Amino acid sequence: MCKKLAKIGLHSEADLLVHLPLRYEDETRVTPVARAPWGEPVQVEVVVQSNEIQLHPRRQMVVRASDESGELTLRFFSFYPSHKAAFSEGARIRAFGEVRGGFFGAEMVHPRFRKVGDDEALPTEMTPIYPSTAGLANSALQKLIGRALTVGDLSDTLPDELRQRLKLPGLARSLRFLHRPPPETDLDTLHARNHPAWRRVKFDEVLAQQMCLRRAYLARREQGAPVLAAQDDLAERLLAQLPFGLTGAQQRAVAEISADLAQPYPMQRLLQGDVGAGKTVVAALAACQAISAGWQAAFMAPTEILAEQHYLKLKDWLEPLGVRVAWLSGSLKTAAKRQQLAATAAEAQLIVGTHALIQEGVDFAKLGLAIVDEQHRFGVAQRLALRKKGENPHQLMMSATPIPRTLAMSYYADLDVTVLDELPPGRTPIKTRLVADSRRDDVVGFVTKQVSEGRQAYWVCPLIEESEALQLQTAQETYEQLSADLPNLRIGLAHGRLKPDEKQAVMAAFTAGEIDVLVATTVIEVGVDVPNASLMVIEHAERFGLSQLHQLRGRVGRGSHESSCILVFAGPLSPTARQRLKIIFEHTDGFEIARQDLQLRGPGEFVGSRQSGVPLLRYADLEMDADLVEMAREVAEAMLIEHPELSEKHLKRWLGSREELLKS
Ligand code: ADP
Ligand code: MG
Numbered sequence: 137m138c139k140k141l142a143k144i145g146l147h148s149e150a151d152l153l154v155h156l157p158l159r160y161e162d163e164t165r166v167t168p169v170a171r172a173p174w175g176e177p178v179q180v181e182v183v184v185q186s187n188e189i190q191l192h193p194r195r196q197m198v199v200r201a202s203d204e205s206g207e208l209t210l211r212f213f214s215f216y217p218s219h220k221a222a223f224s225e226g227a228r229i230r231a232f233g234e235v236r237g238g239f240f241g242a243e244m245v246h247p248r249f250r251k252v253g254d255d256e257a258l259p260t261e262m263t264p265i266y267p268s269t270a271g272l273a274n275s276a277l278q279k280l281i282g283r284a285l286t287v288g289d290l291s292d293t294l295p296d297e298l299r300q301r302l303k304l305p306g307l308a309r310s311l312r313f314l315h316r317p318p319p320e321t322d323l324d325t326l327h328a329r330n331h332p333a334w335r336r337v338k339f340d341e342v343l344a345q346q347m348c349l350r351r352a353y354l355a356r357r358e359q360g361a362p363v364l365a366a367q368d369d370l371a372e373r374l375l376a377q378l379p380f381g382l383t384g385a386q387q388r389a390v391a392e393i394s395a396d397l398a399q400p401y402p403m404q405r406l407l408q409g410d411v412g413a414g415k416t417v418v419a420a421l422a423a424c425q426a427i428s429a430g431w432q433a434a435f436m437a438p439t440e441i442l443a444e445q446h447y448l449k450l451k452d453w454l455e456p457l458g459v460r461v462a463w464l465s466g467s468l469k470t471a472a473k474r475q476q477l478a479a480t481a482a483e484a485q486l487i488v489g490t491h492a493l494i495q496e497g498v499d500f501a502k503l504g505l506a507i508v509d510e511q512h513r514f515g516v517a518q519r520l521a522l523r524k525k526g527e528n529p530h531q532l533m534m535s536a537t538p539i540p541r542t543l544a545m546s547y548y549a550d551l552d553v554t555v556l557d558e559l560p561p562g563r564t565p566i567k568t569r570l571v572a573d574s575r576r577d578d579v580v581g582f583v584t585k586q587v588s589e590g591r592q593a594y595w596v597c598p599l600i601e602e603s604e605a606l607q608l609q610t611a612q613e614t615y616e617q618l619s620a621d622l623p624n625l626r627i628g629l630a631h632g633r634l635k636p637d638e639k640q641a642v643m644a645a646f647t648a649g650e651i652d653v654l655v656a657t658t659v660i661e662v663g664v665d666v667p668n669a670s671l672m673v674i675e676h677a678e679r680f681g682l683s684q685l686h687q688l689r690g691r692v693g694r695g696s697h698e699s700s701c702i703l704v705f706a707g708p709l710s711p712t713a714r715q716r717l718k719i720i721f722e723h724t725d726g727f728e729i730a731r732q733d734l735q736l737r738g739p740g741e742f743v744g745s746r747q748s749g750v751p752l753l754r755y756a757d758l759e760m761d762a763d764l765v766e767m768a769r770e771v772a773e774a775m776l777i778e779h780p781e782l783s784e785k786h787l788k789r790w791l792g793s794r795e796e797l798l799k800s
Pocket of ligand 1: 380381382383386409410411412413414415416417536560561665667694
């Protein structure tokens with residue numbers, strides 16, 4: 137029993153108290169069989185007439201029973217000997233379920249049932265149906281929780297004044313009501329979960345989540361960090377030699393980050409901006425401030441291609457200004473080379489690289505700022521490892537995966553967030569087309585036309601999740617096919633299995649305009665920036681996720697030329713695939729796409745790995761209860777500071793052991 141309880145997270149009386157019903161069934165009334173509305177859950181009370189096991193068309197137990205108003209068949213497809221015994225002839229049964237019209241008249245399939253005595257009284261309360269696990273009966277949970285309700289601690293953890301200001305009912309009252317709603321309660325409101333009692337519970341839960349995240353944030357703030365105040369005009373000189381001026385959004389971001397860096401505690405900031413919003417230059421300016429203050433900055437990116445692009449660009453921007461920029465790649469072979477690079481890390485001022493940066497043996501002499509690009513691609517452990525390379529360096533994380541605000545409040549409540557909500561000027565909107573794969577010739581024709589106008593194109597090969605080998609093979613075949621179809625064009629191939637120097641050579645050639653069409657696997661998904669590329673073809677677009685499609689499409693539309701994205705799909709489409717293609721076709725705004733993606737998939741899958749507070753939520757729904765999240769966010773910090781004891785108790789009640797999920 138204890139094991140089964142533990143399996144669903146119930147370790148204590150306190151856990152039982154906040155283990156709330158999924159729904160309720162009204163067993164306070166009995167409906168005569170003849171008057172049961174079909175398809176609606178009702179309770180009937182019948183006397184068994186016969187009971188037989190039929191073998192055709194499927195093994196099943198068929199019970200014929202009746203009350204004064206009419207006859208009813210009860211049908212069970214899975215049953216035990218005990219079932220057979222319960223349905224002995226003449227037994228009185230209360231069955232709860234939906235009545236339907238069957239071949240032999242009214243019937244119930246797999247009702248919940250109970251054998252009762254002749255004059256057994258009806259329950260006077262709704263029956264709560266609890267989330268459970270195999271072998272743990274609802275009635276057992278009901279009993280345990282009932283006891284917890286009489287002896288357990290239901291004291292309120294919200295100070296009265298706060299509770300009244302937020303217009304929320306008391307906790308004890310709310311929990312009692314949800315476990316034991318009175319008979320006259322309207323079940324529809326209860327099931328819709330917007331009854332005040334539900335709101336109170338959901339608020340408490342969201343508050344616990346926000347407090348937990350806030351506490352992690354405040355704890356990190358307690359630690360000291362280097363004060364990075366610029367000692368010279370490096371950042372101004374970089375700005376002066378850029379071929380463009382910053383957008384308003386970029387200026388605001390730079391100012392916020394610059395102020396953070398000058399504080400004696402570590403910055404924990406997320407820079408969020410849609411694909412192409414111009415995050416790199418903001419990061420470069422932050423690096424300038426660190427360097428100019430006499431510290432090192434590290435810039436970590438998730439793929440070799442992306443890291444290298446950053447390296448080349450940053451070197452191009454900063455070396456002329458006298459900054460020592462180093463490159464650390466994952467493909468270091470010999471120990472000697474590794475040593476040499478470790479030494480570079482000691483002398484360089486800006487170190488760009490992949491995960492190689494966090495390898496053992498790479499020592500930074502004086503790391504003041506850790507920048508992580510496409511941060512959602514890294515695990516918590518990896519970001520932590522980079523932080524550990526210095527003594528509490530400031531952290532700047534960047535992400536092009538836009539997250540709707542309510543979700544951001546949960547995922548990033550332990551970070552400060554800056555949003556780049558403006559794209560650099562002069563971008564032409566990307567035209568998106570959906571083309572069936574039977575019209576591949578048209579697509580090839582369109583590629584030719586673009587190239588004849590001096591543009592370049594990406595051709596992304598289908599994602600084959602089951603097999604990397606197969607994916608490679610497809611890329612190779614596409615490359616050969618296109619080379620045959622377009623003999624006059626220069627075609628290149630980039631995929632994850634190329635050696636780093638081969639990959640580098642291909643990307644360099646594409647960047648330099650020596651390749652017209654780059655056939656690629658999703659290795660180019662993040663961050664690659666070639667402004668002259670104006671066409672993105674994605675084969676089997678139906679296999680890609682929305683954020684991937686959005687990222688890929690964002691590879692074009694970076695120059696001043698009209699750009700397009702052709703999504704080639706193969707039917708038949710599943711309903712979700714159709715929905716995804718519709719969304720990406722209709723929207724270009726990353727935030728809107730993310731919002732719809734969230735609706736399509738639910739928050740669990742949304743950002744991938746742990747890093748979020750979402751696993752902590754059982755009752756609240758981030759979309760539906762956005763107002764509660766907002767309220768909780770506002771009071772979380774004050775609650776922690778002004779009511780430490782209540783806070784402790786609150787966290788324990790709602791998170792219990794699950795708080796560990798968020799540590800690290
Ligand atoms: P992302 O936010 O996706 O990382 P990047 O930093 O790669 O975007 O920037 C995309 C492109 O826009 C780059 O070529 C960059 O040099 C250019 N860019 C950035 N800021 C501006 C600006 N303010 N005006 C014009 N172009 C800009
Ligand atoms: Mg980028």
